[in-house]
Amino acid sequence: MSDATISQSYEPGTHPDLPPPLLERGLIFWVRKNLLSSWYNVTLTILGVWFLWTIVPPLYDWMFADAVVNAEDRTECQSLGDGACWAFIHERFKIFIYGFYPEPERWRAILAFGLMFVALGPLLFDNFPYRGKAMLFSLAYPFIAAWLLLGGLGLTPVGTDQFGGMLLNVIVGVTGIAFSLPIGIVLALGRASELPAVRIICVTFIEFIRGVPLITLLFVASTMLSYFLPPGTSFDLLMRVLIMVTLFASGYMAEVVRGGLQAIPRGQFEAADSMGLKYWQSMRRIVLPQALKISIPGIVNTFIGLFKDTTLVIVIGLLDMLGMGRASLADAKWAGLSSEVYISIAVFFFICCFSMSRYSLYLESKLETEHKS
Amino acid sequence: MASIDTPSPSARSGSGERNILARLWYEKETRGVILQILTVVLLFAFIAYITLNAIANLALLGKTFSFDFLSEPSHYDINQTLIEYTSKSTHFRAGLVGILNTLLVAICGIILATILGFILGVLRLSPNWLVSKMVYCFVEFTRNVPVLLHILLIHGFVVHMLPKPRAAQEWANLADLVFFTNRGVFAPMPLLGDRFSWVATAFLVAVVGSFIFARWAKKHQAATGQHLPVVLINLGAIAALPALAYLLAGSPVGWDIPALKGFNFRGGFVIRPEFLALWLALSLYTSAFIAEIVRAGIEAVSKGQWEASSALGVSRGRTLSLIIIPQAMRVIVPPLTSQYLNLTKNSSLAIAIGYMDIVATVGGITLMQTGKEMETMIIVILFYLGVSLFISAIMNWYNNRIKLVER
Structure with a gap:
C-alpha cells in the first residue's frame, strides 16, 4: 500500500x-x-x-x-523391478473373483450379480418405474439367483463346492442380509411385544446371537448342526453356513429394526389402534413402513459388517476371496507374495465397504431433511 | 390392541352365543395367554425334537454326551501359556490356558484400542486440517477392511519383514535390551528379589494415598475455591514413593536380559508374533471405530459449552477434560461397550494365525482329538456368553454412574 x-x-x-x-x-x-x-x-x-x-x-x-x-x-x-509384484494378482484375478466356478458358466454368475441390482432398485428408490411389479421380481430374485448359480432345469448343474472367491463373499453376504431382514423384523416385533413369553424368547435369542462370535457359530455349522437333524439326513456345508450366517445377521438386524420401532412416536401406534386396525394390520400399514425407512442406513451398516465378516468362512475351509488368496500363496512359482495378495484384497473390500458406507451416510442425510420438512 | 374384536356383551347377546373357544380367542387377554402358551409349547417341541435327534445321532455314532474328557491328558503343546502347562496336562487345563490367552489379548486389546481411539478421535476434530484429514483416511481405511485381513496382514508383516534373530542383534534392537525379531519381541524380564514387596507396598500406599488426596482436594476446592495441582502431585507421589522404597530396599529387582544363543534369543520376556499380530490388528481395527464414537460424542456436546467455558476464562485443555469429556462420555459409553464386546469376540479369529485362544484349544485341537463336537462347542459358547454378559454388566454399572442425574 x-x-x-x-x-x-x-x-x-x-x-x-x-x-x-x-x-x-x-x-x-x-x-x-x-x-x-x-x-x-x-x-x-x-x-x-x-x-x-x-x-x-x-x-x-x-x-x-x-x-x-x-x-x-x-x-x-x-x-x-523391486516393487510389488502385481503380475501374480493379474494372473489369479479370475480365480479370486469366481473361485472354481466352471469357466463356460461364469456368465451366469455375472447375470445373477447384475440382476441383483435390478432387484434392489425398487426396494431402495421410491420413484422406480412400475415399482409394484418390479417388487414382485425382487421377491422372486433369490430363487432366480439360486437357479442361475446352481443350475438344473436346463442349465448345467454346478456344485456348491465349486463356489469361491468374491462370488462366495457376495452370496453369503447377500443371502444373509436378505433372509435375515424378515427374521429380524419378527424378532424386533417380538422384543417389543406385550406378551412376556414371546418377549423373553426373542430377547434370549437376540442376546445369545450377539454374545457369541460368528466363528463359533460357523464351527457349530460345520461340526455340530447335523446332529440336530433327523438321523441320516445331511446337507451341503454352504447351505449350513448360509443358515448360520442368516441367524447371526438376524440378531443384529433385530436390533436395527428395534431402533427404528423405538423412533416411531407412540401416537402412531395409538392412532392405528383407535382406527380399529388389528395388530398385524397396524404393523404392516402404519408402523413398519415408517420404522423400516428409518432403519435403512442401519441395515446398510449391518450389511457392511456382515460383508466383511464373510471372510471368516475360511476358518471352516470354504475358499472365499481371502481363502483363494491364501491358497494361492502356496504356489511355489509365486512364493512369498503375501503382502501383494492381502493388500489387493484389502483394497477390494475397502472400495466396496467405503462406497456402501458413503451411500448409507447419504441416505441418513436425505432421511433427516425429510423429517425436518 | 385389537379392541374392536371384542364386542360388548349386549351386542353379542343379540347375534347369538358363539362357542366358548371362539369367545376366548376374541378376548384380548385370554388370546394373549393362548398365544404365549402356543409359543412356549412350540419352542419346547422344537427343543425336544432336536434333542431327540441329537440323542439318536450320538447313539448311531456310538458317542456319549459327557464332559469326562476334560480330566483326560490333552497330548498337545501350547506355544503361549500363562499358567504351567505341558502336553501331559488335562484338557481342562488346556481350556483354562486358552481362556487366559483369550482374556489376555482381549484386555490388552481393549486398553490399547481405547487409548489409540481417544487420541485419534480428538485428533480428528483438531483444527489442524492436515492431521484431521490424515486421521480420517486412517479411520476409513481401517474400518472398511475385514479384521481378519488386518490380522493376516500384520502377522505377515511381523513374520516376513522383521529380521531373523541374528540380524536383529545387529540393528532391530533398543539399547541392546529389546529385540524385534520374526520370532517375537524379546524384552528384559524383571526378576523380583525378596524385598520387592517393599516396592509393591509403597506403590499401593501411593495409589491409595492419591485417591484420598484427590477426594480431599475436591472437598477443599468446593469449600475454599482453591485449586491444587492434584494430578501432578499424585503422579509425583506414585512415581517417587516406589522409587524411594526401591533404593531403601537396595535395588531388589534383577533383570533377565535376552541373549542370542544359537538361532534364537534365550531368556527374558517374549511377546510371540501371533500375540503381537492379533493384539495390534484388533487394537487398530477397534480404535478406528472408537475414534468415530469419540468424535461423535464430542460433537454431541453443544458448542455453547465451549463458549461458556471460554467466557469464564477456562483454558482449552481444562475445558476439554473438565467440561466436554465428562458430558461426551454419556454419549460415548454405550457404543464403546459394544466395541469392547466386538473386540473380545473378534479375538476368536486368533485361530487363523495359530494363537492358542479358547477356540483354538478347546474348540480346535481338543475337538479334533476327542471328537466331542457338542461338548466342546457348548464350553466355547458359554465362555463367550459369560464374557459378554460380564462386560455389559460392568459397562452398565459405569453408565449408570455417569448418567445425567435429573431432578
Whole structure:
C-alpha cells in the first residue's frame, strides 16, 4: 500500500469497497488458519508432514513406480523391478473373483450379480418405474439367483463346492442380509411385544446371537448342526453356513429394526389402534413402513459388517476371496507374495465397504431433511 | 390392541352365543395367554425334537454326551501359556490356558484400542486440517477392511519383514535390551528379589494415598475455591514413593536380559508374533471405530459449552477434560461397550494365525482329538456368553454412574 491511499480522505459513504487484507483471504489465510494457528498446531503440521514424507514416497514406489504388472513368475518379477509384484494378482484375478466356478458358466454368475441390482432398485428408490411389479421380481430374485448359480432345469448343474472367491463373499453376504431382514423384523416385533413369553424368547435369542462370535457359530455349522437333524439326513456345508450366517445377521438386524420401532412416536401406534386396525394390520400399514425407512442406513451398516465378516468362512475351509488368496500363496512359482495378495484384497473390500458406507451416510442425510420438512 | 374384536356383551347377546373357544380367542387377554402358551409349547417341541435327534445321532455314532474328557491328558503343546502347562496336562487345563490367552489379548486389546481411539478421535476434530484429514483416511481405511485381513496382514508383516534373530542383534534392537525379531519381541524380564514387596507396598500406599488426596482436594476446592495441582502431585507421589522404597530396599529387582544363543534369543520376556499380530490388528481395527464414537460424542456436546467455558476464562485443555469429556462420555459409553464386546469376540479369529485362544484349544485341537463336537462347542459358547454378559454388566454399572442425574 502506498502513502497516497492512506492519507486519502473520503466523504462519509463514498469509501470504495476494498478486498480484505491479504492475510485474511486466499491460500495464505487458509494455511495460517488451518495449519499454523498456534504453536502446537505448527508442531502437529510438522509431525504430519514428516509422517507423510516417510510413508507415502516409499509406498508409492512400491505400489506403482517399481511395481511389475506383467511377468511369468516371481523371479521374473524380481528381475523387472523391486516393487510389488502385481503380475501374480493379474494372473489369479479370475480365480479370486469366481473361485472354481466352471469357466463356460461364469456368465451366469455375472447375470445373477447384475440382476441383483435390478432387484434392489425398487426396494431402495421410491420413484422406480412400475415399482409394484418390479417388487414382485425382487421377491422372486433369490430363487432366480439360486437357479442361475446352481443350475438344473436346463442349465448345467454346478456344485456348491465349486463356489469361491468374491462370488462366495457376495452370496453369503447377500443371502444373509436378505433372509435375515424378515427374521429380524419378527424378532424386533417380538422384543417389543406385550406378551412376556414371546418377549423373553426373542430377547434370549437376540442376546445369545450377539454374545457369541460368528466363528463359533460357523464351527457349530460345520461340526455340530447335523446332529440336530433327523438321523441320516445331511446337507451341503454352504447351505449350513448360509443358515448360520442368516441367524447371526438376524440378531443384529433385530436390533436395527428395534431402533427404528423405538423412533416411531407412540401416537402412531395409538392412532392405528383407535382406527380399529388389528395388530398385524397396524404393523404392516402404519408402523413398519415408517420404522423400516428409518432403519435403512442401519441395515446398510449391518450389511457392511456382515460383508466383511464373510471372510471368516475360511476358518471352516470354504475358499472365499481371502481363502483363494491364501491358497494361492502356496504356489511355489509365486512364493512369498503375501503382502501383494492381502493388500489387493484389502483394497477390494475397502472400495466396496467405503462406497456402501458413503451411500448409507447419504441416505441418513436425505432421511433427516425429510423429517425436518 | 385389537379392541374392536371384542364386542360388548349386549351386542353379542343379540347375534347369538358363539362357542366358548371362539369367545376366548376374541378376548384380548385370554388370546394373549393362548398365544404365549402356543409359543412356549412350540419352542419346547422344537427343543425336544432336536434333542431327540441329537440323542439318536450320538447313539448311531456310538458317542456319549459327557464332559469326562476334560480330566483326560490333552497330548498337545501350547506355544503361549500363562499358567504351567505341558502336553501331559488335562484338557481342562488346556481350556483354562486358552481362556487366559483369550482374556489376555482381549484386555490388552481393549486398553490399547481405547487409548489409540481417544487420541485419534480428538485428533480428528483438531483444527489442524492436515492431521484431521490424515486421521480420517486412517479411520476409513481401517474400518472398511475385514479384521481378519488386518490380522493376516500384520502377522505377515511381523513374520516376513522383521529380521531373523541374528540380524536383529545387529540393528532391530533398543539399547541392546529389546529385540524385534520374526520370532517375537524379546524384552528384559524383571526378576523380583525378596524385598520387592517393599516396592509393591509403597506403590499401593501411593495409589491409595492419591485417591484420598484427590477426594480431599475436591472437598477443599468446593469449600475454599482453591485449586491444587492434584494430578501432578499424585503422579509425583506414585512415581517417587516406589522409587524411594526401591533404593531403601537396595535395588531388589534383577533383570533377565535376552541373549542370542544359537538361532534364537534365550531368556527374558517374549511377546510371540501371533500375540503381537492379533493384539495390534484388533487394537487398530477397534480404535478406528472408537475414534468415530469419540468424535461423535464430542460433537454431541453443544458448542455453547465451549463458549461458556471460554467466557469464564477456562483454558482449552481444562475445558476439554473438565467440561466436554465428562458430558461426551454419556454419549460415548454405550457404543464403546459394544466395541469392547466386538473386540473380545473378534479375538476368536486368533485361530487363523495359530494363537492358542479358547477356540483354538478347546474348540480346535481338543475337538479334533476327542471328537466331542457338542461338548466342546457348548464350553466355547458359554465362555463367550459369560464374557459378554460380564462386560455389559460392568459397562452398565459405569453408565449408570455417569448418567445425567435429573431432578
